[in-house]
Amino acid sequence: MADIIDGRAIARQLDEKTKAQVDELVAAGHSAPGLTVILVGEDPASEVYVRRKIKACEKVGIRSTEHRLPADTSQEDLLALIDQLNKDEDVHGILCQVPLPDHIDTRLVLRSISPEKDVDGFHPVNVGRLSTGTGGIVPCTPLGVMMLLKSVIPDLTGKDVVVIGKSNIVGKPVANLLLDAEATVTVTHIYTEGLPEICRQADVIVAAAGAPELVKGHWVKDGAVIIDVGITRKEGEDGKTKLVGDVKFDEVQHAKAVTPVPGGVGPMTIACLLANTVQAARNLMGYGDAERGDDYADAPDRSMHTTA
Numbered sequence: 001m002a003d004i005i006d007g008r009a010i011a012r013q014l015d016e017k018t019k020a021q022v023d024e025l026v027a028a029g030h031s032a033p034g035l036t037v038i039l040v041g042e043d044p045a046s047e048v049y050v051r052r053k054i055k056a057c058e059k060v061g062i063r064s065t066e067h068r069l070p071a072d073t074s075q076e077d078l079l080a081l082i083d084q085l086n087k088d089e090d091v092h093g094i095l096c097q098v099p100l101p102d103h104i105d106t107r108l109v110l111r112s113i114s115p116e117k118d119v120d121g122f123h124p125v126n127v128g129r130l131s132t133g134t135g136g137i138v139p140c141t142p143l144g145v146m147m148l149l150k151s152v153i154p155d156l157t158g159k160d161v162v163v164i165g166k167s168n169i170v171g172k173p174v175a176n177l178l179l180d181a182e183a184t185v186t187v188t189h190i191y192t193e194g195l196p197e198i199c200r201q202a203d204v205i206v207a208a209a210g211a212p213e214l215v216k217g218h219w220v221k222d223g224a225v226i227i228d229v230g231i232t233r234k235e236g237e238d239g240k241t242k243l244v245g246d247v248k249f250d251e252v253q254h255a256k257a258v259t260p261v262p263g264g265v266g267p268m269t270i271a272c273l274l275a276n277t278v279q280a281a282r283n284l285m286g287y288g289d290a291e292r293g294d295d296y297a298d299a300p301d302r303s304m305h306t307t308a
């Protein structure tokens with residue numbers, strides 16, 4: 001049976017570290033780090049994620065502010081709000097929940113957030129710093145993926161890793177982090193020819209294609225490690241909605257370890273956001289170029305895994 005990598009437990013461990021860093025800043029006479037979350041429209045999944053982010057801030061002592069804007073908010077008004085937040089010294093982190101409504105140019109909006117406050121790591125400056133290995137703020141989900149992976153394989157040197165998915169939010173940044181960790185990385189996507197055969201060679205599969213249950217049991221070699229980034233809502237045979245990942249979970253029990261959906265990568269996304277907010281705050285407070293919030297070189301221990 002494959003070990004199940006407990007994302008909730010590893011996220012809690014990271015939250016403890018983040019809380020300690022917040023307490024340290026406050027004890028040194030600073031205000032608590034402040035995060036502002038912008039949600040435009042009423043996408044139900046985004047509402048859930050934003051609510052979770054705000055609640056998570058409370059737990060570690062980060063001050064949070066929420067701006068909920070109607071779906072017909074003009075791009076100009078959104079950019080004006082971001083400009084105001086960029087200038088506000090009490091705000092250390094800004095994030096704009098995506099997807100944004102169609103009439104808004106997402107790339108322009110993400111570019112308008114000050115790179116120092118861009119706790120999502122989506123600004124081209126942070127993307128460039130990641131791809132050149134020169135620090136910056138790293139997107140939350142890829143950071144979480146690395147932590148989960150390192151809980152199973154602390155040293156990724158020379159490991160064959162296949163990333164399925166080439167999005168700017170997950171596929172591309174995760175590939176860069178893996179290369180930094182000296183892994184041999186193959187980036188693929190749903191149009192890649194021979195994808196099952198390519199995956200079957202891999203020591204690690206990071207499935208981030210957004211394609212429900214794409215990765216079947218015969219795609220996975222014995223003892224591989226699987227990180228499932230996909231989350232899709234699907235109606236089960238009982239008529240109830242359930243969440244499924246990009247991996248056919250029941251078929252990959254010959255793997256060494258696998259992340260569940262829910263309870264794997266998702267909780268790490270939020271924990272890494274909090275860590276990134278503290279990193280941004282520390283930088284803005286003049287603590288130099290603070291280390292990446294998650295410090296994922298400190299691999300979480302194997303006790304965070306359970307067996308199915």
Ligand SMILES: Nc1nc2c(c(=O)[nH]1)N[C@@H](CN(C=O)c1ccc(C(=O)N[C@@H](CCC(=O)O)C(=O)O)cc1)CN2
Binds near residue numbers: 099120243
């Ligand atoms: N500005 C951003 N927008 C989006 C991001 C992001 O990192 N920044 N990522 C995703 C959504 N996301 C965070 O915003 C996110 C996705 C999933 C989870 C999570 O905890 N998932 C749970 C299941 C939750 C459920 O019931 O639906 C799990 O996997 O256990 C947290 C955050 C797109 N937008």
